[in-house]
Amino acid sequence: MTRPVDLLIIGAGPAGMAAALAAAPSGISIVVLDDNPLPGGQIWRDGPNAQLPTVATEMRAQLQRYSNIHLHSGTKVVAIAGPKRLLLEDAERGWVLGYEKLILCTGARELLLPFPGWTLPGVTGAGGLQALIKSGVPVSGERIVIAGSGPLLLASAATAKKNGAEVVRIAEQAGRRAVSGFALGLWRWPNKAFQAVTLASGAYRLSAHVIEALGSDRLEAVRMQTGSRVEEIACDRLACGFSLVPNTELGSALGCEVRDRAIVVDEWQTTGLTDHYAAGECTGFGGSELALVEGKIAGLVAVGRQEEARAHWPERQRWQRFADRLNQAFTLDPALKTLATADTLVCRCEDVPYAELADHASWNSAKLNTRCGMGACQGRICATAAHTLFGWEPPRLRPPFSPARIATLACLDEPAA
Amino acid sequence: MIQGTDIRGQAADVIIIGGGIIGAACADELASQGLQVCVLDCQRPAATAAGMGHLVVLDHSPAELALGEYSVRLWRELAPQMPENCAMRNNGTLWLACNEEEMAEAERKHAALSEFGLACELMSGAALAKAEPSLRPGLFGALRVTGDGILYAPNAARWLLQRQPERVRQQHAEVVEVQGNRVRLADGQWLQAGAVVLANGIHARDLCPDVPLHAKKGHLLITDRYPIQITHTLVELGYVTSAHKGNGPSVAFNVQQRPTGQLFIGSSRQFDNEDPTIDAAMLGRMLRRAMDFLPDLGQMNGIRSWTGFRSASPDGQPLIGEHPEQPGLWLAVGHEGLGVTTATGTAKLLAAQLLHTPPPLDLDAFLPQRFIGAPAHA
Ligand SMILES: Cc1cc2nc3c(=O)[nH]c(=O)nc-3n(C[C@H](O)[C@H](O)[C@H](O)COP(=O)(O)OP(=O)(O)OC[C@H]3O[C@@H](n4cnc5c(N)ncnc54)[C@H](O)[C@@H]3O)c2cc1C
Ligand SMILES: Cc1cc2nc3c(=O)[nH]c(=O)nc-3n(C[C@H](O)[C@H](O)[C@H](O)COP(=O)(O)OP(=O)(O)OC[C@H]3O[C@@H](n4cnc5c(N)ncnc54)[C@H](O)[C@@H]3O)c2cc1C
Numbered sequence A: 001m002t003r004p005v006d007l008l009i010i011g012a013g014p015a016g017m018a019a020a021l022a023a024a025p026s027g028i029s030i031v032v033l034d035d036n037p038l039p040g041g042q043i044w045r046d047g048p049n050a051q052l053p054t055v056a057t058e059m060r061a062q063l064q065r066y067s068n069i070h071l072h073s074g075t076k077v078v079a080i081a082g083p084k085r086l087l088l089e090d091a092e093r094g095w096v097l098g099y100e101k102l103i104l105c106t107g108a109r110e111l112l113l114p115f116p117g118w119t120l121p122g123v124t125g126a127g128g129l130q131a132l133i134k135s136g137v138p139v140s141g142e143r144i145v146i147a148g149s150g151p152l153l154l155a156s157a158a159t160a161k162k163n164g165a166e167v168v169r170i171a172e173q174a175g176r177r178a179v180s181g182f183a184l185g186l187w188r189w190p191n192k193a194f195q196a197v198t199l200a201s202g203a204y205r206l207s208a209h210v211i212e213a214l215g216s217d218r219l220e221a222v223r224m225q226t227g228s229r230v231e232e233i234a235c236d237r238l239a240c241g242f243s244l245v246p247n248t249e250l251g252s253a254l255g256c257e258v259r260d261r262a263i264v265v266d267e268w269q270t271t272g273l274t275d276h277y278a279a280g281e282c283t284g285f286g287g288s289e290l291a292l293v294e295g296k297i298a299g300l301v302a303v304g305r306q307e308e309a310r311a312h313w314p315e316r317q318r319w320q321r322f323a324d325r326l327n328q329a330f331t332l333d334p335a336l337k338t339l340a341t342a343d344t345l346v347c348r349c350e351d352v353p354y355a356e357l358a359d360h361a362s363w364n365s366a367k368l369n370t371r372c373g374m375g376a377c378q379g380r381i382c383a384t385a386a387h388t389l390f391g392w393e394p395p396r397l398r399p400p401f402s403p404a405r406i407a408t409l410a411c412l413d414e415p416a417a
Numbered sequence B: 001m002i003q004g005t006d007i008r009g010q011a012a013d014v015i016i017i018g019g020g021i022i023g024a025a026c027a028d029e030l031a032s033q034g035l036q037v038c039v040l041d042c043q044r045p046a047a048t049a050a051g052m053g054h055l056v057v058l059d060h061s062p063a064e065l066a067l068g069e070y071s072v073r074l075w076r077e078l079a080p081q082m083p084e085n086c087a088m089r090n091n092g093t094l095w096l097a098c099n100e101e102e103m104a105e106a107e108r109k110h111a112a113l114s115e116f117g118l119a120c121e122l123m124s125g126a127a128l129a130k131a132e133p134s135l136r137p138g139l140f141g142a143l144r145v146t147g148d149g150i151l152y153a154p155n156a157a158r159w160l161l162q163r164q165p166e167r168v169r170q171q172h173a174e175v176v177e178v179q180g181n182r183v184r185l186a187d188g189q190w191l192q193a194g195a196v197v198l199a200n201g202i203h204a205r206d207l208c209p210d211v212p213l214h215a216k217k218g219h220l221l222i223t224d225r226y227p228i229q230i231t232h233t234l235v236e237l238g239y240v241t242s243a244h245k246g247n248g249p250s251v252a253f254n255v256q257q258r259p260t261g262q263l264f265i266g267s268s269r270q271f272d273n274e275d276p277t278i279d280a281a282m283l284g285r286m287l288r289r290a291m292d293f294l295p296d297l298g299q300m301n302g303i304r305s306w307t308g309f310r311s312a313s314p315d316g317q318p319l320i321g322e323h324p325e326q327p328g329l330w331l332a333v334g335h336e337g338l339g340v341t342t343a344t345g346t347a348k349l350l351a352a353q354l355l356h357t358p359p360p361l362d363l364d365a366f367l368p369q370r371f372i373g374a375p376a377h378a
Helices: A014-026 A054-065 A126-134 A151-162 A176-188 A190-199 A249-254 A288-302 A306-310 A313-329 A334-338 A354-358 A363-370 A382-390 A406-413 B021-032 B062-081 B100-115 B125-131 B153-162 B201-207 B280-293 B295-299 B336-354
Strands: A005-010 A030-033 A069-072 A076-082 A085-089 A094-104 A108-110 A143-149 A166-172 A208-214 A221-226 A229-234 A237-242 A244-246 A276-278 A345-347 B012-017 B037-041 B093-097 B120-124 B141-145 B168-172 B175-179 B182-185 B190-198 B214-225 B233-236 B250-257 B262-271 B301-312 B319-322 B329-333
Touching: A005 A014, A014 A030, A014 A054, A014 A288, A054 A069, A076 A249, A076 A406, A076 B280, A085 A406, A094 A249, A094 A288, A094 A406, A108 A126, A126 A143, A126 A151, A126 A237, A143 A151, A143 A208, A143 A221, A151 A166, A151 A237, A166 A208, A166 A221, A208 A237, A249 A276, A276 A288, A288 A306, A288 A313, A345 A354, A345 A382, A354 A363, A354 A382, A363 A382, A363 B153, A406 B214, A406 B280, A406 B295, A406 B301, B012 B021, B021 B037, B021 B153, B021 B168, B021 B329, B021 B336, B037 B190, B062 B336, B093 B100, B093 B125, B100 B120, B100 B141, B120 B125, B125 B141, B153 B168, B175 B201, B201 B301, B201 B329, B214 B280, B214 B336, B250 B280, B262 B280, B262 B301, B280 B295, B301 B336, B319 B336, B329 B336
Parallel strands: A005 A030, A005 A094, A030 A069, A094 A276, A143 A166, A143 A237, B012 B037, B012 B190, B037 B168, B093 B233, B190 B329
Antiparallel strands: A076 A085, A085 A094, A108 A244, A208 A221, A221 A229, B093 B141, B120 B141, B175 B182, B182 B190, B214 B262, B214 B301, B233 B250, B250 B262, B319 B329
16 A cells, blocks of 8 residues: 555545645645546536636646645545545556545536436436537537526536537426526626526526437437427437436445435534545535635645634635525426336336336335346436435445456455555 | 235245245245245345355265255256246356365365266366366366356245245235244234244344354455356365365355356355445455456456355254244254255255155255254254
8 A cells, every 4th residue: 555645635626626725735745536537527527629717727737736736537436445545446557545634525416317218329417418528529510408407407508509509498497486586696696697697598498397308219309398388309419417416425435424415514624524524516516616615625624724714614605605595496396206107217227117116115125126226337327316206315335436447446455554 | 914814814824934045945835835825024135135146066065965966956947937037047167276285176076076976077277278268377177067057046036936926925024023833023913824934044043043043244246247258157176175264254266257247256254244344355355366366357347246144054054944942933044155056955855844745855964953952062
């Protein structure tokens, strides 16, 4: 095992980068790791077709200037190797890294809910589409329907448009009252308001949701419910995301408390576990500004600069209010839980349809009897969907947290240093 | 559902506690003999869902050999009727010898199995390399046992429980107390039958504390799907000569490729550890061992690992028969790491005793009397 680092940060999104930069002046050794090829997280996901804002490129440059920050991109956490020791893997090797303190900045992912046809080629998540485009997949001239809930739909639509796609419909499940409430709440935060206005377009519909994706080998059209009307829209792609869910699995495996799907932290961004902190969207959906300030606070607290951290509390509170409003405005309509029909696959890895799951009383029983969640994604998608659909508590992660080479896993036999 | 309103005021002719592979095989066999069976199960974590499903004849003792050979033969007879999701394959086992000492064990085993009429052959190192080119070069040789197989035990159990619905009823219920041929459920209700069969694996200890069972923890890991790497189930002979000897934690190489293309990797053994969480160091050791034998494994992706508990009796053989001190209570427990294999034979031995028909094998080595109410073992 290599020497333990003073501070390990998991996730190089806004929260992780801010945490590293806040802690770095103390001179301690810092490792930031992220499973993406480049730092930036979800919002500043890089790629041939991505255009990063200055704040992102500046933070990146600063990360490089600190010789005590080591960035491991393309690196994932595979298992807990022991107390304060994690098993890591990148494209070349697997190794065990020890740490004194840890900040979880694992962010959030999209909630994907099953509906008839959702496994057809051409159907992705809303953020998934954005990532595809940024990675260089051409969409120019394609007709795209974006559906689901939350501001991510607008962000995804903006990326698609910028890259030459024709966004034929943006279907927001939330109703007018909720969204106008949200829009009204924006006036105090001009940046956000600006974003929302420029993104809104004639294709935007409220109280609208997808019923079915149609097509034989590939997506050809989408059947939509808009208010009481049902219509069919021909399209080449459907991007569908039903808001975000925090990535709490690693925190939970480490022993941090998770409540309402988010890692629980106090005002110092500390979890109940000594020397373990969390910041950004793994502690609840809140947008990049909240992630940045939380990351900053966590980084300062981890190096003992509580007073400086406290100075950022008002800023955090401001963004937290915005986040609360957002979450209220986009509460999911229970009708979305009934989109799947008996033969709609819920677990794509093991081909388990909705009807086979619906009879069970818990995730464990369903898993035991249907193999649901036993595929390569380890239930990341289906257990999250099942949590929403049936209220089943998702299972605790077991190693390997994601598929990992046997040679990497064999490193777990190293005795603790 | 079952109100004790049947003939003779009973829930069924036989109540079976536990719907794992043992309870399922017993239910199916007793139903075939014309009995009405009620299977009670509460879906606890069970060995059947955890295990490897290797159908393998072991020969630590003549009795084990006899039960194993008979049981695997029964599985092969059932195979044509089994649905595809049971993933039954008669792929054979290769017992691998790394050195002369292990080859001597292969030869001993060859003699013992052959004498029993099992089809098996000794292979040279070169023949082994040809049969399984993914193995590391330079192994000493192997013993090939052709009748062995693999199956997906949870589905096999489900199939056995469902295929005679007119005689086998399943009820979701937790049994909290057993008194001879009566059982009390968690909701307070008592059920009664002509006989009660205790087939709830390691949990049998909770209901019948005089059943001497110890948990032996095991780790397993399965990979993503890959093109064919190996055809037989590969097991190291170190399993018998060194690796799993003694009482310390140990690992041994045991790998099969499932019909899905996934490589299924075992095995580890830990005593006196009833914590189901994965022991990272143990998992690491087990995989290091597997890579020793299959070097290419290192670059394949593991996708899932888990643990399970083997329920072991003091002499490693199951307890099959009536409880010596509780008339009406029958035991089918203590199958350790071999219960999927021996489920079919266990069911026949139990049915023969229950119905007073001639047993297909000598029963002595399996009778509960060897531990319960027997001063010889005090
Ligand atoms: C798909 C998607 C697209 C989004 N697009 C936008 C957008 O366009 N505009 C916008 O305003 N907001 C967007 N958001 C919201 C965005 O997540 C937040 O605004 C902000 O990025 C949150 O920052 P964060 O640092 O908390 O987490 P993230 O930005 O999510 O960063 C977390 C990072 O940690 C990595 N990670 C997580 N777990 C592990 C692990 N175990 N090992 C290694 N690395 C790990 C992740 O890959 C990720 O890079 C998007 C969210 C999602 C899920
Ligand atoms: C790691 C590992 C690897 C193995 N590999 C192999 C192998 O390759 N080949 C092989 O032949 N064997 C193998 N085995 C052994 C085999 O899996 C077991 O011997 C076999 O599954 C035991 O089955 P069972 O029906 O007795 O018990 P279980 O499968 O444990 O079933 C017990 C059932 O009883 C129920 N139950 C428990 N308590 C109660 C209660 N109070 N009321 C109602 N219901 C109750 C449970 O819900 C459960 O369904 C392995 C075991 C392990 C752990």
